[in-house]
Amino acid sequence: MHHMKKDALVDIIRNAGFRATKPRRTLLTYLQKTRLPQTILEIADGLKDSIDQVTVYRIVEAFTKAGLVRQIDLRMGRPRYEIADARDHHHVVCVRCERIEDFIGCDSDHLADKALKQVKGFSHITGHSLEFFGLCNSCVKQGPTLQAA
Amino acid sequence: MHHMKKDALVDIIRNAGFRATKPRRTLLTYLQKTRLPQTILEIADGLKDSIDQVTVYRIVEAFTKAGLVRQIDLRMGRPRYEIADARDHHHVVCVRCERIEDFIGCDSDHLADKALKQVKGFSHITGHSLEFFGLCNSCVKQGPTLQAA
DNA sequence: CTCCTTAATGCAATCCAATTGCATTTATTT
DNA sequence: AAATAAATGCAATTGGATTGCATTAAGGAG
Numbered sequence: 001m002h003h004m005k006k007d008a009l010v011d012i013i014r015n016a017g018f019r020a021t022k023p024r025r026t027l028l029t030y031l032q033k034t035r036l037p038q039t040i041l042e043i044a045d046g047l048k049d050s051i052d053q054v055t056v057y058r059i060v061e062a063f064t065k066a067g068l069v070r071q072i073d074l075r076m077g078r079p080r081y082e083i084a085d086a087r088d089h090h091h092v093v094c095v096r097c098e099r100i101e102d103f104i105g106c107d108s109d110h111l112a113d114k115a116l117k118q119v120k121g122f123s124h125i126t127g128h129s130l131e132f133f134g135l136c137n138s139c140v141k142q143g144p145t146l147q148a149a
Numbered sequence: 150m151h152h153m154k155k156d157a158l159v160d161i162i163r164n165a166g167f168r169a170t171k172p173r174r175t176l177l178t179y180l181q182k183t184r185l186p187q188t189i190l191e192i193a194d195g196l197k198d199s200i201d202q203v204t205v206y207r208i209v210e211a212f213t214k215a216g217l218v219r220q221i222d223l224r225m226g227r228p229r230y231e232i233a234d235a236r237d238h239h240h241v242v243c244v245r246c247e248r249i250e251d252f253i254g255c256d257s258d259h260l261a262d263k264a265l266k267q268v269k270g271f272s273h274i275t276g277h278s279l280e281f282f283g284l285c286n287s288c289v290k291q292g293p294t295l296q297a298a
Numbered sequence: 299c300t301c302c303t304t305a306a307t308g309c310a311a312t313c314c315a316a317t318t319g320c321a322t323t324t325a326t327t328t
Numbered sequence: 329a330a331a332t333a334a335a336t337g338c339a340a341t342t343g344g345a346t347t348g349c350a351t352t353a354a355g356g357a358g
Contacts, residue, residue: 018305018306019305019306019353019354019355020354020355021305021306021307021353021354022307022353022354023306023307024306040344040345041344051307051308052307052308052309053344053345054307054308054309054345054346054347055306055307055308057344057345057346058306058307059306071224073222073224073228073278075220075222075228075278078344079222079224090264092264092265092268092271092274094270094271095275095276099270101267101268101269101270101271102267102268103263103264103267103268104267105263105267106260106263111255111279111281112281114252114254114255115239115241115252115281116241118250118251118252118253118254119241119250119251119252120250121243121248121250121285121286121287122241122243122250122283122284122285122286123286123289124283124284124289125241125281125282125283126244126282126283126284127244127281127282127283128279128280128281128282129222129224129278129279129280129282130260130277130278130279131277131278132260132261132264132274132276132277133274133275133276133277133278134271134273134274134275134276135271135273135275136270136271137270137271137272138270140272140273167334167335168324168325168326168333168334168335169325170324170325170334170335170336171324171325171336172335172336173335188315189315189316190315200336200337201336201337201338202315202316203316203317203318203336203337203338204335204336204337206315206316206317207335207336208335227315299358300357300358301356301357301358302355302356302357302358303354303355303356303357304353304354304355305352305353305354305355306351306352306353306354307350307351307352307353308349308350308351308352309348309349309350309351310347310348310349311346311347311348311349312345312346312347312348313344313345313346313347314343314344314345314346315342315343315344315345316341316342316343316344317340317341317342317343318339318340318341318342319338319339319340319341320337320338320339320340321336321337321338322335322336322337322338323334323335323336323337324333324334324335324336325332325333325334325335326331326332326333326334327330327331327332327333328329328330328331328332
């Protein structure tokens, strides 16, 4: 009980209130390494099915509630998930090729204040989402879609 | 804003490139009257099944692509839809009771500029999403959830 | 370390939102 | 009114997400 320096990973999971099981460690490691926000199925796939899909669903849901993971909606059919880093970053998404880039500095406190002044039933904001959509440069170059009427 | 002359409605639909069919007129009128962003199934339900669900799916998708309808993601499982008014408004959502209020004035142009300066592969933003999450006053009053550990 | 409790996982079955195919209907043009 | 192409409705199907339950294993106690 004294010689084992606990993994940082294990600490993170335990501090969030969970047992540091192998699937949880594997999944968290995977998300830490992964740049892009992923769907549940992409995560399960990326883990080469070393973890059952049902378990991936359950872990991601639990981690999201606990604040370890962040849910992102990019108008791509289903929600995506990424590791919740301290840096509050957002995305710019190409609506044609789905290219994704990050940006930071949305000044959400200022925005939240503005919002709170307008709404009647709230006095406290705990989270926010902000995403931009557009065409990336290479898709712009390609010109309009081929399908004609 | 409530009652729109039928001709105006027909024009809107035709200008978007569609035939002004009864289901389309019904659905658009319904969304114009409805305050809250709704899921597909809520819309179908709200229309009392006067329109087949499949048709609701198809119309909403087409209208969204055409810019008549706006897709909103509020971390509530599935996307919601509302009429695309000129006023660029966003929402504050209670994560417990799902109460929704609107607010305006996000200064998206400024934010988009900031984002564009940081990303490499984009030079044009066409849309954005911005939502705030928190606990509404009445849910705050209720205190923490009953389930203890 | 071994035992013990119970959280967590895996698998099967199920659910239900979303999609697809196709025959029929309907808006619009001539 | 006829022509024709788009749009709808219904049935069937797909596939992501959920649930139940038996089994496994994490973590605390002794």
